[in-house]
Amino acid sequence: MTLTVFDGLGDVPFYNEDIDTDADLPEAAARLRTAAERANAFLLVTPEYNGTMPAVLKNAIDWLSRPYQAGAMTDKPVAVVGTALGQYGGVWAHDEARKAAKIAGGSVLDAVTLDIPGSLNRFADNHPYTDIEVAERLTKVIDMLRAAA
Ligand SMILES: Cc1cc2nc3c(=O)[nH]c(=O)nc-3n(C[C@H](O)[C@H](O)[C@H](O)COP(=O)(O)O)c2cc1C
Structure with a gap:
């Protein structure tokens, strides 16, 4: 399994149907769609x-939700994880991202959290990959995503 980080969400303009045309499609949105088309599964990581x-994440999901019912997420497994400052670790953000990804056509793994x-x-001095619990749990998430793909 190869993980590819899409490092360009901040460059993608706000979704607007008027520019979602062959003539006007922004280059950054086209790059996002191409990367998504190449992917067999999605791991959304968000605060x-x-x-x-x-x-910025909602915007990416909006771009990937079009063409309607034929977007690059359609029928592909999607898992959502992340960390946040608050005591619930971003669970609202993750639930909302699952909801949007599902409506965008993704095959969302609701049980993977x-x-x-x-x-x-927690991550003031340590990168998450040096945090043993995080690394173990993230590995399980990726295993489940791979199994679904
Ligand atoms: C505008 C803004 C709103 C935020 N709202 C929340 C929130 O509702 N719940 C929460 O747990 N953390 C919230 N945070 C904290 C973020 O989830 C995150 O932990 C923090 O920005 C650190 O991000 P980093 O891990 O990218 O450094 C907020 C941060 C920002 C900048």
Whole structure:
């Protein structure tokens, strides 16, 4: 299994049907769609902003939800994980992302969860990959995603 990080969500303009045309499609949105088309599964990793997912993630899901019923997420496994400052570890953001990804056509793995609270303290001095519990749980998430794919 190969994990590819899409490092460009912040460059994608807000979704607008008027520019979702062959002539006007923004280059960053096209790159996102191409990367998503190549993927067999999606691991969405997100913090929580004001009780939901950050707009940049919702925007990416919106772009991937079109063409309607033929977007690049259609029928592919999607898992959502992350960490946030609060005591629930971003569970609202993750639930909202699952809901949106499902409506966008993704085959969302609702039972696969990883919501790590207290991000600022827990990862103040350590990267998550050096945190044994996080590394083990994330490995299980990826195994489940691979099995679904
Ligand atoms: C605008 C904004 C809103 C946030 N809202 C929440 C929230 O509702 N719940 C929460 O647990 N954390 C919230 N946080 C904290 C983030 O989830 C996250 O832990 C923090 O921004 C650290 O991000 P980093 O891990 O990318 O450094 C918020 C942060 C920002 C900047």
